Amino acid sequence: MADKQFVKEIADINENFTQWYTDVVLKTQLVDYGPVKGTMVIRPYGYAIWENIQRELDARLKATGHSNAYFPMLIPISLLNKEAEHVEGFAPEVAVVNVAGGEQLAEPLVVRPTSETIICSLYSKWINSYRDLPLKLNQWANVVRWEKTTRPFLRTSEFLWQEGHTAHATREESVKETLDMLQLYSDFARDVLAMPTFTGRKSEKEKFAGAEETYGMEAMMLDGKSLQAGTTHHFGQKFSRAYDIQFLDKDSTHKYVWQSSWGVTTRLIGALIMAHGDQRGLVLPPKVAPVQAVVIPVAAHKEGVLQQAELISEQLRAAGLRVQLDVRDQSPGWKFNEWEMKGVPLRVEIGPRDIENGVATCSRRDTCDKFTLPLNGIAQQAVRLMDEIQSNMYAKSLAFRDSHVQLAHNMDELGAVLDNKCFAKVVWDKDPACEALFKEKFQATVRVMLDEPPFQDVCTCCGNKSDDLVVALVARAY
């Protein structure tokens, strides 16, 4: 059967999740490999998801008082070098321009791996008075980080992202911004990507180079691994001291500003795929699906079928949906499989018998349920279904996640939990040696520290008592 054939092209999701992912991203034409190792081409179907992510997230950023700007991509190496920890973290993975306009450059330029350094150099010029604060800018841009092991969307030499950079008059304000943005990301993941997340503080080891604190948003993939889906950083005054960003406060004294930065990337597309997909391919949440409903005429040569398919498409479009009318000359069965693989939330089939009965035959991608909808009022029903599918996908993901988190009271339990493809909650005394052991014994890491009371009075790893125990989420991660 055509159905089987299609599925045959995609590796088994349970047996080889990695290959399943690669098959899906390539066969659905989300992405292709670029000519330089580790780079990706984002094809129209993948880029349309990114555009939907951008539109939804950008609106939330603007609604919370952020403005967009654009800073140069090439950064003089001396500028990068000003913040010691930052350069130490990023220097090993930068791409360097030495020649431009046919001449050797006096000073090498680094292709931005992130923009703190160049943005700080401008903030130092723009910020003079308390009246200039807070300064809350965001940039949509490409960045380059030379990575050894790469996979489309998850880790590529060049990727697209947004990076927010804010400056504030007080520590309280910048800490609040750092936490507010973490919440904004988490709300966005829930509402738009239908993806529940864990949020919390990162360990010292997992901190962003140059940050005082890093916070992360972690999402559970279907293979039980964690994917870091967004981070926010509090810099304190580290960068403002290194780049001399001072303001004259109301009390007539000069002070260094307090700063935050935060970002999400095209990695979110990888997260979507691995959080919602199934054996047939993609399952896309309606809010970001490039095509929300596909209309497929059956026996299109029969009188009235094509016209009815066009009419339905127009009605759905008029109701605000993103619609594709598929009139290509392949068979309906072939098209069903292709659009299922591409994760379109709602399929609407219309043939002579449907027309006779005054209905369309429909299929939901999230449940694969088949049902009919009356042609009369079909657009309103389709709109309602989008909400229902979006909610159902979130509920399903949440149930999956909640059933895949277990407590680990000791290292044996931790190993069992992880091998069971679950996240573990551990009690941790914050000793880096324990963190190293999680890695060494189980290839797992502390994803975030959770804001929960410890469920036992000793560290899961070393068994020591401590006054400063935290609950940490430990998982294998992308």
Add this chain to the structure above:
Amino acid sequence: MADKQFVKEIADINENFTQWYTDVVLKTQLVDYGPVKGTMVIRPYGYAIWENIQRELDARLKATGHSNAYFPMLIPISLLNKEAEHVEGFAPEVAVVNVAGGEQLAEPLVVRPTSETIICSLYSKWINSYRDLPLKLNQWANVVRWEKTTRPFLRTSEFLWQEGHTAHATREESVKETLDMLQLYSDFARDVLAMPTFTGRKSEKEKFAGAEETYGMEAMMLDGKSLQAGTTHHFGQKFSRAYDIQFLDKDSTHKYVWQSSWGVTTRLIGALIMAHGDQRGLVLPPKVAPVQAVVIPVAAHKEGVLQQAELISEQLRAAGLRVQLDVRDQSPGWKFNEWEMKGVPLRVEIGPRDIENGVATCSRRDTCDKFTLPLNGIAQQAVRLMDEIQSNMYAKSLAFRDSHVQLAHNMDELGAVLDNKCFAKVVWDKDPACEALFKEKFQATVRVMLDEPPFQDVCTCCGNKSDDLVVALVARAY
């Protein structure tokens, strides 16, 4: 007076247009200089204009069947080298990455100066059958071209743009696409930027490196110079042969595709400034103005003033306008001047006397007219004014342009026309020697060839008769 003081900060538009431009872009905070020579930072007020341009243009590109995608920025130098004319044109101005991830690269990578080469390498893979055609992709991206003489927006080492790249089964189709996109750009300039343009074919000398034909859209700036505001290129099969992009046609033979590319850049922001500005600063068309209406309370401490200002702002916002309520503690006069400099189309002042009279005092930026609007129904009036200002700005620009184009029957006349800060229409026999003389004698160039019958039977430059005379637009240019 405060008014005078503000104007004093900006160079005289008639005496020193270049300095006026620099003063305006910096003082209105559209832009700042980056740390690397020739780079610019697009500040929020400038970037918001770009976002409005993007939104309006992107909708037109999608409505004409184009999809967005994203291709890697770093191009292996061997890929760039495949099309001989193309590499000859761009090699002198590329930035080259030699080191990445701490290691010398086996093959240097070029930061894209434009993306034909990398996109063609993918098209070669993606296009196999006539069913894959036409392929009409667009990319919003940054590009780098190392320029010796730079000015914000007009010519910078890095700039933002969109680049469309299409592949077609026949020459007719790709020529039509090339001309359709030229028309789309010109309509966009007219409808959105309120800017009339001349469109036509470029001379051999001014062609894009690797194109068979280049078409340009030229706009007249207030100093009588021309600004190339957009170009479209027809490649014929030059790139498809160099990059081996073949398809199996319906007749079962393999054929090379026919291609076009086209782009507009952040330069359009420079065009806007120099086409509409005046001594007070920017004059922005409502369609792209970041702030369409500013509401300024006068005697804000008096009872009811602030509330009324807030109410008006809300009403204007609810009517779909981009509104700024300016409650900073500067004086109203200071604010009037600042927002005039920033080119906001409509200013709405509201003070105790206005409230008494049930009106708001308003000022249009395009005409500087002052008038009152009844508070009752003010939002509808403001929306109507946006249309009126947009139309009036276009009409004004068109009248300016039409009164600054003159025929030049010979070289003396050409010199006089150009010195009179006008564009010249010349009759040209297409001899490159004549084109060189325009440059040598008058620092002017052939901007485009117009689709008009020759107004005399000899070349304006050499006086020769020819069967192949064209009317060309000759001007000094940015």
